[in-house]
Amino acid sequence: MVYLLGIDKGTSVIKAVVFDTEGETVGVSQRRVQVLQPKPGWHEEAPEATWALCAETIREALTKAGLTGADIAAIGIAGHMGGAWLIDSDGATVRNAICWPDERAQADQIAMEKTGLLTEVFAISGNGLMPGITAMLLGWLARHEPETVTRTRAVLCAKDFLRFRLTGEIATDPSDVSFVPGDIEGRAHSARVMELCGASAWMDKLPTILPSGAIAGIISAASAAETGLREGTxxxxxxxxxCANALGVGAIRPGAALTVLGTSCLNSQVLGAPGREPEGLGFLFSMPLDRYLRILPNTSGTIAFDWFLERFGAPLMPDGTPDFTALEVKASGIARGAGGVTFIPYVNGSGVLAPFYDTLARGNFFGVGSHTSYDHLLRAVYEALCFATRDCFAAMSTRPQSLILTGGGAKSAFWSQLFADVCGLPIEIVATEESGALGVALLAGVAVGLWPDLETAAARTTRIVACYRPDPHAARDYDGWFDLYRRTRDVYRSYSTARADLRLVPEMAA
Structure with a gap:
């Protein structure tokens, strides 16, 4: 029996997953990544600590699968995009890694917006900017930490750093280049975008671009000793x-749509050619097979849910984690519309990237009255993330015919049905819970000849295990609540601008 390993480096969690050739998970391990915040709004990691966690998860996944490294035919790595992982000429890290939620370059982004430079960046890359995008961070480092420029040999993204530790080889792929961002038509780095972001000094430190499914290296003797993998794999x-999540759920044909319920809710459609509508918003990433992924993200995804539970409390499991079954019972006991409460879920300090661009936009509860209970607020949070997803897809040029839902929230039948009712679309749930790791495992399997092509690999491993269809009565009700949601978020955007003008205490800036 032949097996594949997929590594998924997320913002909060790193996973190693062993799959068989049917796409079944046979061993999985995960660890929480330690987030460092040396200053308010900063989001960093210690790269070597993250690599140690990666090695640990690989060893544990192999053990849980009852396998050794010799059983693994090939390996793929997925990682959160953006940020900056810097290594020197000896392969040592130059500084802590900076990850995409980082806000240090927010003032630079606002200045670019005022001068109209974001329009040119979008024309080249198909991507709106955010403070944690690679080029913005490199521009900030060039101004505030110029010594890092001279010390750095290569600027890597998260997955590229882990692959460097596994193989000793430096490279990147077109999907991560998309979020530097680069030239989307050319699938290449863009000197002009780097210039606009004040990052020209870093241009010669950007790595070679290889196809996403190319064999970029083999497991080194050193990493084999640390991970238990076979040298030469x-x-x-x-x-x-x-992009890895899209492959992992079988969304590879133009028109396919998916929403990843993660730290950001990524609302995506597969395109056969670069498409920039709506102009100036969201992201456009290069996919394998000369396809593209158009994304309008709700940057305050499940972090909005986490924020609510941290501030207002939650029923707990014996191990101290939230009891999501009990939470769903509470929320399902409240009628549609949450007793008149509308939640605007913009709690991310980076603001909003889609379906409009506003770095100052912040969240709120509207419609709270003397009758409002915890359960009403909870229901409003569940509904709000569905409204935010509908809001993003409504802004795209083509309405999807169905929507694949993945991520942790997709395990919830209550929430999946709510998405169907709010969005008015059939919601499909796939068998795998590890779609990012599976997506890159499929690339690895094709690379070593386990399948002839990606279409065959996806057809062999994708299984729809549940489909939730919109209830017509609920869908009609939610048309009205969705209209109120959109009017409310527009009003509160102006309040967020006024709030920003009144801020006096720096530590209250978020």
Whole structure:
């Protein structure tokens, strides 16, 4: 029996997953990544600590699968996009890694917006900017930490750093280049975008671009000793997590749509050619097979849910984690519309990227009255993330015919049905819960000849295990609540601008 290993480096969690050739998970291990915040709004990691967690998860996944490294035919790596992982000429890390939620370059982004430079960046890349995008961070480092420029040999993304530790080879792929961002038509780095972001000094430190499914290196003797993998095992270049998730759920044909319920809710459609509508918003990533992934993200995805539970409390399991079954019972006991409460879920300090661009936009509860209970607020949070997803797809040029839902929230039948009712679309749930790891495992399998092509690999491993169809009465009700949601978020956007003008205490800036 032949097996594949997929590594998924998320913002909060790193996973190693062993799959068989039917796409079944036979061993999985995960660890929480330690987030460092040396200053308010900063989001960093210690790269070597993250690599140690990666090695640990690989060893444990193999053990849980009852396998050794010799059983693994090939390896793929997915990782969160953006950020900056810097290594020197000896392969040592130059500084802590900076990850995409980082806000340090927010003032630079606002200045670019005022001068109209974001329009040119979007024309080249198909991507809106955010403070944690690679080029913005490199521009900030060039101004505030110029010594890092001279010390750095290569600027890597998260997956590329882990692959470097596994193989000793430096490279990246077109999907991560998309979020530097680069030239989307050319699938290449863009000197002009780097210039606009004040990052020209870094141009010669951007790595070679290889196809996502190319064999980019082999497991080195050193990493084999740390991970339990077999020296010489092929490792493919891999994908940014958004694209990996699409492959992992079988969304590879133009028109396919999916929403990843993660830290950001990534609302995506597969395109056969670069498409930029709506102009100036969201992201456009290069996919394998000369396809593209158009994404309008709700940057305050499940972090909005986490925020609510941390501030207002939650029923707990014996191990101290939230009891999501009990939470769903509470929310399902409240009628549609949450007793008149509308939640605007913009709690991310980076603001909103879609379906409009506003770095100052913040969240709120509207419609709270003397009758409002915890359960009403909870229901409003569940509904709000569905409204935010519908809001993003409504802004795209083509309405999807169905929507694949993945991520942790997709395990919930209550929430999946709510998405169907709010969005007015059939919601499909696939068998795998590890779609990012599976997506890059499929690339690895094709690279070593387990399948002839990606279409065959996806057809062999994708299984729809549940479908939730919209209830016509609920869908009609939610048309009205969705209209109120959109009017409310527009009003509160103006309040967020006024709030920003009144801020006096720096530590209250978020």
């Amino acid at each position: 092929p490792v493919v270049t891999g994908l940014g997590d958004a």
